Amino acid sequence: xxxxxxxxxxxxxxxxxxxxxxxxxxxxxxxxxxxxxxxxxxxxxxxxxxxxxxxxxxxxxxxxxxxxxxxxxxxxxxxxxxxxxxxxxxxxxxxxxxxxxxxxxxxxxxxxxxxxxxxxxxxxxxxxxxxxx
Numbered sequence: 001x002x003x004x005x006x007x008x009x010x011x012x013x014x015x016x017x018x019x020x021x022x023x024x025x026x027x028x029x030x031x032x033x034x035x036x037x038x039x040x041x042x043x044x045x046x047x048x049x050x051x052x053x054x055x056x057x058x059x060x061x062x063x064x065x066x067x068x069x070x071x072x073x074x075x076x077x078x079x080x081x082x083x084x085x086x087x088x089x090x091x092x093x094x095x096x097x098x099x100x101x102x103x104x105x106x107x108x109x110x111x112x113x114x115x116x117x118x119x120x121x122x123x124x125x126x127x128x129x130x131x132x133x
Contacts, residue, residue, distance in 0.1 A: 012073055020069035024061045031057055 035053055042048055089097035 012077065016069050016073040020065040023068055024065045027061050027064060028057055031060075 038048075043050075046052070086097065086101070089100065
């Protein structure tokens, strides 16, 4: 399993990097094409100045690349790890794997509730911090 991870990891990073680069190139070219075909009066607005449009092209495309490159790769890696773990678990001991599969939703619900609980404390701490100052 470790050898497979050693071989697949760099390939995964490479292919998602290539896909992200091609997507960025396509988004930038389509956006630039739409900007070029705008009416002249559109550029009178300060929000549509050449600097603002250039910054937006750069920022939005980079955000999409981060989403496609890192986030999507992590999601696919986690899903494949869960599927491989379930296959191995059901192969080794199907009764124990079934019991874990039944308990898993409760663990996810507990984790979700814990995150919401901690977010509440974080918001309360920010409010009390601003009141103290």
